[in-house]
Amino acid sequence: MLKVENLVKKYGNATAVAGISFSIEKGEIVGFLGPNGAGKSTTMNIITGYLSSNVGNVYIDGDEILEKPESAKKKIGYLPEQPPLYMEMTVGEYLNFVYELRGCNLPRKEHLDEVCSVVKIKDVQNRVIRNLSKGYKQRVGIASALIGNPPLIILDEPTIGLDPKQIIEVRNLIRALGKNHTVILSTHILSEAQAVCDRMIIIDHGRIIADGKTEEINKFIVDNRRYKVTVSGPQNEVLSILKKLPGVLHCEPLAERDGDAASFAIESQSGVDIRKAMFYALAERNYPILGLEAIGASLEDVFISLIDKEGV
Amino acid sequence: MFAIYKRELRSYFSSAIGYAFVAILIAMSAAVFSVTTLLSYTNDISTYFTVMLFILMVTLPMLTMKLFAEERKLKTEQLLLTSPVSIGGMVFAKFLAAFTVFFVTNLLCSVSYLSLFAYSEPEGGIILGNIIAITLVGAAFIAIGMFVSSLTENQLAAAIGTFFFLLVMLAIGMLNSFIPWYPVRFVLDWFSLLSRYTNFTNGFFDFSALFYYISVCFVFLFVTCRVYERRRYGA
Numbered sequence: 001m002l003k004v005e006n007l008v009k010k011y012g013n014a015t016a017v018a019g020i021s022f023s024i025e026k027g028e029i030v031g032f033l034g035p036n037g038a039g040k041s042t043t044m045n046i047i048t049g050y051l052s053s054n055v056g057n058v059y060i061d062g063d064e065i066l067e068k069p070e071s072a073k074k075k076i077g078y079l080p081e082q083p084p085l086y087m088e089m090t091v092g093e094y095l096n097f098v099y100e101l102r103g104c105n106l107p108r109k110e111h112l113d114e115v116c117s118v119v120k121i122k123d124v125q126n127r128v129i130r131n132l133s134k135g136y137k138q139r140v141g142i143a144s145a146l147i148g149n150p151p152l153i154i155l156d157e158p159t160i161g162l163d164p165k166q167i168i169e170v171r172n173l174i175r176a177l178g179k180n181h182t183v184i185l186s187t188h189i190l191s192e193a194q195a196v197c198d199r200m201i202i203i204d205h206g207r208i209i210a211d212g213k214t215e216e217i218n219k220f221i222v223d224n225r226r227y228k229v230t231v232s233g234p235q236n237e238v239l240s241i242l243k244k245l246p247g248v249l250h251c252e253p254l255a256e257r258d259g260d261a262a263s264f265a266i267e268s269q270s271g272v273d274i275r276k277a278m279f280y281a282l283a284e285r286n287y288p289i290l291g292l293e294a295i296g297a298s299l300e301d302v303f304i305s306l307i308d309k310e311g312v
Numbered sequence: 313m314f315a316i317y318k319r320e321l322r323s324y325f326s327s328a329i330g331y332a333f334v335a336i337l338i339a340m341s342a343a344v345f346s347v348t349t350l351l352s353y354t355n356d357i358s359t360y361f362t363v364m365l366f367i368l369m370v371t372l373p374m375l376t377m378k379l380f381a382e383e384r385k386l387k388t389e390q391l392l393l394t395s396p397v398s399i400g401g402m403v404f405a406k407f408l409a410a411f412t413v414f415f416v417t418n419l420l421c422s423v424s425y426l427s428l429f430a431y432s433e434p435e436g437g438i439i440l441g442n443i444i445a446i447t448l449v450g451a452a453f454i455a456i457g458m459f460v461s462s463l464t465e466n467q468l469a470a471a472i473g474t475f476f477f478l479l480v481m482l483a484i485g486m487l488n489s490f491i492p493w494y495p496v497r498f499v500l501d502w503f504s505l506l507s508r509y510t511n512f513t514n515g516f517f518d519f520s521a522l523f524y525y526i527s528v529c530f531v532f533l534f535v536t537c538r539v540y541e542r543r544r545y546g547a
Contacts, residue, residue: 011546048394052544070396084391086319088326100315101395144391 001026001182002047002152007056009042009206016042017053018206024199026151029178031193031200031214032186035303039206040186041081044156047184048078060152074102077150081157083141087130091121091140094129095147104148111147119143119173135166142173153177155185159192171196190302194218204303217302226267226295228254229278233287235262241281247272261290313401316392320379320409333374334417340367341421350427355434357425358513361442365509368450369478375410376457377471380536385465399540403458403533410454418447438515445512448525452505453478455532462539482506 002024009017017039024030034040045051047058049065049072058065063072086094095112104111116122119139124132129140138158145153158174159167174196177183187193193200193214200217202210210217231238235253242251247269254263268274275292282289324330341364348359383389392402422443428434453474460477461470485504491497501507505528508521 009546045390050390050393050544051546054545070398073394073396076394078390078394080387080390080394082387082390084386084388086323086388087386088323089319093322097315097319098391098395100318101392101397103396 001028001061002184003057003059004043004047005057005059007043007046007053007058009039009046009051009053015206017046019056020203020206020208021056022201022208022211024182024184026182027178028199029174029183029185029197031197032184032203033188033190033193033200034186034203035188038203040188040203041156042206043203044078044154044184044186045080048076048154049073050078050080074148075150075152077145077147077153079141079145079153079155079158081160083137083144085129085137085140085144088128090126090128091132092125094140095143098144098147102148106149111149115143115146118146118176120169135162138162138166138170142170146177151182153181153183155183157186157188159187159189167192202302209303225270225272225274226265227275228263228265228291228293228295229289230258230261230263230291231282231287231289232259232261233282233285237285238262238282238287239264241285241287242266242278245274245277245281247274247277258290263291265295313397313405316397316402316405317409317412320406321412324375324409324413329374329378330413333371333413334420336374337367337371337417338421340371342424345424355428355432357428357434357439357442358515361446361513362510364446365449365506368446368453369475369482372410372414372450372453373457373471373474375413376454376461376474377467378461379406379410379458380462381464381467381470393540393544399537403536403540407454407458407529407533410458411451414450414454415447418443418450435515437517441515441517442512445509445521445525448522449505449509452525452528452532455529455536456481459532459536459539462536478505 004023005021007017007020008015020039020043032040032043042051046053046056047060047065049058049069052066058072060072060075063075065072086097089097092112095115096108099108099112113122116125119142121136121139121143124136124140129137132140138161142155142158145155155174159170162170171192174183174185178198185196197214199213200210201208202217229242239251239253242248242264249267249269251264251266254265256263266274266278279289324333344363344367345360348363349355349357352359380389383392393399425434425439428439456477457470457474460473461467464470464473481503482505484500485506488497488500488504488507491500505525508518508524511518511521
């Protein structure tokens, strides 16, 4: 479906993308993961033909993006980081404009109705885009990427700036899209990629540092055991008890307090479950545990473990 | 391409800018026309057309300033450039939209000439020649304005930049004859929008000038496309 070969993009002396290659099969949902400034948006802009790379090729279903731009671009629906909306138009006018712009020849009314019901914007058809909330604007942007039913959909940070409810809706929407489309989305939130994607491509400083199925990438993550524990009792004493537990790598107090309870972040060596030992040690001193939760790994943790693994 | 043309036309009239342009141009042309012909007891329209040229220099940047600058600032150009439309098609569609607004307004302004026929017998041919000439000059101004607009994100900078660009081109035309060295004069003559225009106002229909204005349009539309091509390479 999509084949990217050795992309290099330089801005003056700065290298934004340093030789990225990958290919994506039909029907995959791929997460493009990396910190801000890793080259995610640049890569997406090259794939969609907005920017040109200095070196390398992009093939959309066999069509090179610069050699056959029109047929290649027809196969891509793209939502850039900032949805490209004309603020003075109504939602209906805008979608009709995109329909014509993309040279779409599906039956117009049925197709636009279908797209609108997929992203749930039917009720705002006649409103001017300027007056819509951020969440609705994002959905109108996604709708415009769906027009013409392109087989490849590319979404750049689709959930950024949305409230939690909207984030869940957009994630569900992406999963639904994955049934009939190939989807690439970029994000810097690991849990988002874990929740939605079949496969993750992790990039940093313009190159790919990991590429694999979500389960494979997850293996790097579960190795790390970190908890947040809330204990009722004097902070210093509890801290010293926790630190003495066998297998604890480090433990630090957190800023939050709840009455006489203090919270701590505690991390254990891999393969050691400290939870039971922690319970008995604290129970012995009559310091009840009020809360215990596992802290999910963040993107930074994955980076650290990946980079350690590579030995860079 | 047609979609972009339609959207541009609509956007002129969904904001104040399209109405402002039409109103200002018609009001100014009517005022200038009254002063230079009716109030001067003459049916000679050459002064009117020369003054109109300067009015277009000020008013046409209103139409061209936003064409690319706004899209770049709001990032909506990403939609256009990732759609199955060529850069040339996009540039030409925008040119046509601005030209359409100008052309129709110019026709409305031309109603003034009818008043001359009421009390004198003006040369219809000269009037027609001048209308064609001013249309072509306007088209060239629009192409230049689009080029300047493609260089910036700031609409006001685009408008002022276009005005000065046109002013310099006119000034070159006026000062050119003082340059003693022929090769320089020959080159600079290409930029001289004004010298060719005076032939028309003097009642001389100059086909070479016709081609000159059309070629100015094409050159600047082409350069605008190149600006976009180059920007894609991040240069």
